[in-house]
Amino acid sequence: MLYGSSVALITPMQPTGELDEKRIRLLIEMHITAGTNAIVVNGTTGESPTLNDKERNRIIEIAVETAKGRIPIIAGTGTYSTMETIHRSEEARNLGVNAVLIITPYYNKPTQEGLYEHFKAIAESVSIPIILYNQPSRTSCDLLPETVERLSYLPNIIGLKEGSADAGRIKELVARCGERMDFVSSDDASSLAFMLQGGKGVISVTANVVPKAMREMCAAALARNLNLAGELNTRLMPLHKALGLETNPIPVKWAAAQLGLIEEGIRLPLTPLSDKYHAVVREAMKESGAL
Secondary structure, eight states: OOSEEEEEOOOOBOTTSOBOHHHHHHHHHHHHHHTOSEEEESSTTTTGGGOOHHHHHHHHHHHHHHHTTSSOEEEEOOOSOHHHHHHHHHHHHHTTOSEEEEEOOOSSOOOHHHHHHHHHHHHHHOOSOEEEEEOHHHHSOOOOHHHHHHHTTSTTEEEEEEOOSOTTHHHHHHHHHTTTOEEEESOSTTHHHHHHTTOOEEEESGGGTOHHHHHHHHHHHHTTOHHHHHHHHHHHHHHHHHTTSSSTTHHHHHHHHHTTSSOSOOOTTSOOOOGGGHHHHHHHHHHHTOO
């Protein structure tokens, strides 16, 4: 599951904000055809904070039904409450996902011991593969390598999605627990460097727009075909950067709508992409081959 290009799937919505179930299915089929390695639903790119319980479970049902075992389905289930995260993870397990992705508790800033006990309690309560997720810029909480190492001995914790700004973090993680866990990047722009230092792939936002190119870049990097990986990465870099011009997933949903993959539906407190960025994102899409 943690290898190559996994997509942090956007959640298609009607302009009124209702889920677009038909387009969820179409996106999953598109990724299967493109060779995407796994699909993450109900992540922050999927606007999970704005989804209610019924909607989150329905998205999982659709993903599992559509995939039919052809591609792993991973569900984001993390919250800042240990008990609520256990509940959501158990629901996802019952609905048939292959693994859950669990963000560090945001806002309440637990200690490293609190983080260890949080993930340990979840791992001991839910019999499903667990992928840890560390994104300090969003959560104000950094899951440090020594804590990851402690957690790596729990058998159903299989990996980590790493999003710290520390360029040397992946080397330390691999040295500490690379035999027991796999590591994927949360950042498209630095994912090539991440893989060349021992990471196994990326959970990608950009893959929503150019899934085949992201899969090819990751495959080349992991095969140490540096010329091809570098060429593809250079072509994709303007798009990586353009999709960060406003808060994710605002730009990527706009880009996907331009390709006809979804309608222009997004939920408050997120708003549509500002007009001043339309030309920049469109040009980056052209450079990447999306248009």
